[in-house]
Amino acid sequence: MAETVTIKTIASLLGISPSTVSRALQGNPRIGLRTRERVSELALSLNYVSNSAARMLKKNTTFTVGVVVPNLHEEFFSLLIAGIEDVLGQNGFQAIISQSRDDMEREKKAVEHFLRARVDGLIVSLSATTNEYDHFQRLERYGIPVVFCDRTPKGFPSFRVRSSVEAGLRSGLEFLYQKGIRKIALLNGPPYLLSSDERLNTYLRGMYELNLETSPNYIRSTDLSKEDTITQIEEILQLENRPEAIIAFNDYVALDAIKVVKQKGLVLNKDITFLSFANLPITDHVENGPIASVEQFPYQIGSKAGELLHGVLSCPSDIHNYREEVVDSVLKIRGL
Amino acid sequence: MAETVTIKTIASLLGISPSTVSRALQGNPRIGLRTRERVSELALSLNYVSNSAARMLKKNTTFTVGVVVPNLHEEFFSLLIAGIEDVLGQNGFQAIISQSRDDMEREKKAVEHFLRARVDGLIVSLSATTNEYDHFQRLERYGIPVVFCDRTPKGFPSFRVRSSVEAGLRSGLEFLYQKGIRKIALLNGPPYLLSSDERLNTYLRGMYELNLETSPNYIRSTDLSKEDTITQIEEILQLENRPEAIIAFNDYVALDAIKVVKQKGLVLNKDITFLSFANLPITDHVENGPIASVEQFPYQIGSKAGELLHGVLSCPSDIHNYREEVVDSVLKIRGL
DNA sequence: CTGTTAGCGCATTCAC
DNA sequence: GTGAATGCGCTAACAG
Numbered sequence: 016m017a018e019t020v021t022i023k024t025i026a027s028l029l030g031i032s033p034s035t036v037s038r039a040l041q042g043n044p045r046i047g048l049r050t051r052e053r054v055s056e057l058a059l060s061l062n063y064v065s066n067s068a069a070r071m072l073k074k075n076t077t078f079t080v081g082v083v084v085p086n087l088h089e090e091f092f093s094l095l096i097a098g099i100e101d102v103l104g105q106n107g108f109q110a111i112i113s114q115s116r117d118d119m120e121r122e123k124k125a126v127e128h129f130l131r132a133r134v135d136g137l138i139v140s141l142s143a144t145t146n147e148y149d150h151f152q153r154l155e156r157y158g159i160p161v162v163f164c165d166r167t168p169k170g171f172p173s174f175r176v177r178s179s180v181e182a183g184l185r186s187g188l189e190f191l192y193q194k195g196i197r198k199i200a201l202l203n204g205p206p207y208l209l210s211s212d213e214r215l216n217t218y219l220r221g222m223y224e225l226n227l228e229t230s231p232n233y234i235r236s237t238d239l240s241k242e243d244t245i246t247q248i249e250e251i252l253q254l255e256n257r258p259e260a261i262i263a264f265n266d267y268v269a270l271d272a273i274k275v276v277k278q279k280g281l282v283l284n285k286d287i288t289f290l291s292f293a294n295l296p297i298t299d300h301v302e303n304g305p306i307a308s309v310e311q312f313p314y315q316i317g318s319k320a321g322e323l324l325h326g327v328l329s330c331p332s333d334i335h336n337y338r339e340e341v342v343d344s345v346l347k348i349r350g351l
Numbered sequence: 352m353a354e355t356v357t358i359k360t361i362a363s364l365l366g367i368s369p370s371t372v373s374r375a376l377q378g379n380p381r382i383g384l385r386t387r388e389r390v391s392e393l394a395l396s397l398n399y400v401s402n403s404a405a406r407m408l409k410k411n412t413t414f415t416v417g418v419v420v421p422n423l424h425e426e427f428f429s430l431l432i433a434g435i436e437d438v439l440g441q442n443g444f445q446a447i448i449s450q451s452r453d454d455m456e457r458e459k460k461a462v463e464h465f466l467r468a469r470v471d472g473l474i475v476s477l478s479a480t481t482n483e484y485d486h487f488q489r490l491e492r493y494g495i496p497v498v499f500c501d502r503t504p505k506g507f508p509s510f511r512v513r514s515s516v517e518a519g520l521r522s523g524l525e526f527l528y529q530k531g532i533r534k535i536a537l538l539n540g541p542p543y544l545l546s547s548d549e550r551l552n553t554y555l556r557g558m559y560e561l562n563l564e565t566s567p568n569y570i571r572s573t574d575l576s577k578e579d580t581i582t583q584i585e586e587i588l589q590l591e592n593r594p595e596a597i598i599a600f601n602d603y604v605a606l607d608a609i610k611v612v613k614q615k616g617l618v619l620n621k622d623i624t625f626l627s628f629a630n631l632p633i634t635d636h637v638e639n640g641p642i643a644s645v646e647q648f649p650y651q652i653g654s655k656a657g658e659l660l661h662g663v664l665s666c667p668s669d670i671h672n673y674r675e676e677v678v679d680s681v682l683k684i685r686g687l
Numbered sequence: 688c689t690g691t692t693a694g695c696g697c698a699t700t701c702a703c
Numbered sequence: 704g705t706g707a708a709t710g711c712g713c714t715a716a717c718a719g
Contacts, residue, residue, distance in 0.1 A: 019696095021695095021696055021697080022696070022697070022698095023696080023697095033696090033697080033698095034697095034698080034699080037696095037697065037698060037699085038698085038699095041698085065696085065697080066695090066696055066697075068695090068696080068697095069695075069696035069697040069698090070696080070697060070698080071697095072695095072696080072697075073696085073697050073698050073699080074697090074698070
């Protein structure tokens with residue numbers, strides 16, 4: 016029953032040699048048509064499935080790429096994964112997915128697993144707690160290229176696809192300004208992330224150019240956990256000079272923060288207004304959401320990462336020829 | 352640079368044999384402590400990582416299990432996956448995840464990939480369009496056990512962990528009844544799924560026992576796509592005898608349907624009330640959601656599936672000793 | 688305590 | 704057109 020069937024099984028059953036079976040299965044034209052047919056028929060009826068470990072050992076390639084994302088439940092990442100899968104699938108690669116749950120140790124374990132499995136390449140969106148990159152450097156030793164996307168590392172040269180929030184956030188600040196809002200705070204993500212940097216820089220420059228004041232009190236970071244977001248928003252709300260608007264790192268942070276705002280009896284879009292990033296489909300169903308959100312096109316980010324990786328894989332000499340792709344953002348204003 | 356380092360590399364560098372290195376790396380006490388130390392030091396500095404394909408070929412086990420779910424973005428499935436990962440991780444297994452996107456062909460491809468990769472076991476939640484199970488039967492030939500969870504097959508003997516919605520749905524019907532609601536329709540999932548069956552049966556029996564009338568018009572199925580849900584709900588709303596309440600297959604179906612209801616100018620919880628399944632955390636942020644939802648405890652479903660699979664793996668003679676685990680449900684009523 | 692040998696399943700080179 | 708032989712990286716039985 017559970018007898019494994021290999022090319023040998025087929026060979027001896029047909030009274031031919033394993034190498035002939037191997038060649039027949041690959042459609043090698045040197046093998047007689049008749050033999051090929053007999054082989055594939057038998058293979059089918061015996062339910063033969065080639066052992067990829069053996070194949071890999073021989074050919075030193077797996078046609079498999081690992082994907083590590085912070086989590087799977089955020090629509091942002093599932094859309095990103097869809098983009099990766101679609102592009103890679105078209106090129107004959109299988110994507111296998113792992114989540115770090117925003118925990119660097121889990122991320123390390125996942126990378127370790129993929130390294131042992133000798134995936135051909137890796138696509139990573141960093142965990143919020145990742146502040147060292149040794150586990151990625153090791154992959155280079157094995158010639159396994161890594162493409163970072165969205166959550167990309169700081170000060171670590173690499174292939175990357177990032178979202179530029181600049182355009183979207185600029186429009187967002189102007190939008191708030193035109194609504195008469197002047198006091199704007201930033202509830203940012205973890206400082207390790209390039210995306211936090213970009214939000215901060217764009218915020219600072221935008222505020223400056225709009226001639227608006229800000230202060231260190233107005234700039235806080237959450238580690239993206241619900242708990243920390245609650246702590247941070249509570250401190251912001253307690254400021255004697257309470258902001259009229261808050262720019263949240265992403266829609267989830269905004270939703271968590273808005274819950275607190277409402278618990279405190281404040282009125283959304285009157286006492287305080289939220290602007291955030293991601294523009295997730297699920298927020299369609301949410302009434303008390305951010306007034307506007309910067310669309311980042313996660314599917315495109317994923318598919319660009321897939322293309323980038325595929326490019327590197329088809330031209331291995333490029334492995335240190337690091338490139339960066341940028342996906343632009345657009346501000347989406349919700350109906351009130 | 353990209354020179355692969357194997358146990359041979361280490362062996363020749365240290366002037367010892369590959370098998371000694373292999374044993375040392377496994378912490379075999381028969382190898383001298385000093386040798387073990389030298390080996391692990393060198394392995395570390397050379398960035399040695401064992402090749403799991405080679406190991407697998409030898410030991411015929413991968414310590415890897417495949418997980419196939421319909422999608423990753425529904426919190427239900429990401430919680431289910433978290434349950435699987437936690438249990439399996441504790442037992443030294445790595446879960447690798449794939450999504451079918453509710454498409455049987457994709458599901459088949461994923462299963463095929465896992466079969467080639469010779470995962471030790473498989474955990475599956477069926478795609479909404481899956482109506483044949485040949486691709487799972489093939490796994491049995493290779494002694495790879497499959498555990499179905501939540502979306503389990505009909506008429507196909509197997510290991511399964513399912514959610515019993517009976518208790519929750521019964522409470523739900525009574526809850527609606529006590530609110531004076533008499534006309535209750537069912538917007539069910541695809542007929543292939545056991546969970547659709549259970550919802551239907553419980554609905555029919557509950558209606559009967561409450562002495563409420565129903566009719567074929569009141570019972571519809573959606574394939575879970577947004578488009579089909581919209582079509583179905585529109586037809587329900589056009590009935591001359593429009594229901595006062597609708598039981599939706601899950602929270603997502605409910606949210607999609609509610610959007611239509613509001614577009615038609617109907618008032619939620621007055622003209623029409625929704626009850627659904629899953630009780631997802633995200634609905635915390637949704638004001639116009641179902642009035643109540645049957646909590647199904649997806650994390651528990653996942654962890655039970657992990658335990659069940661782990662049990663079968665540690666006792667291979669059990670491979671046809673099919674068992675079913677049931678996770679009970681509870682009605683959660685939302686504050687209005 | 689350590690080395691030698693063989694083989695897991697497959698693809699490939701070299702024979703014929 | 705087909706077969707025999709070899710080796711990918713690793714482990715395990717058998718020797719010493």
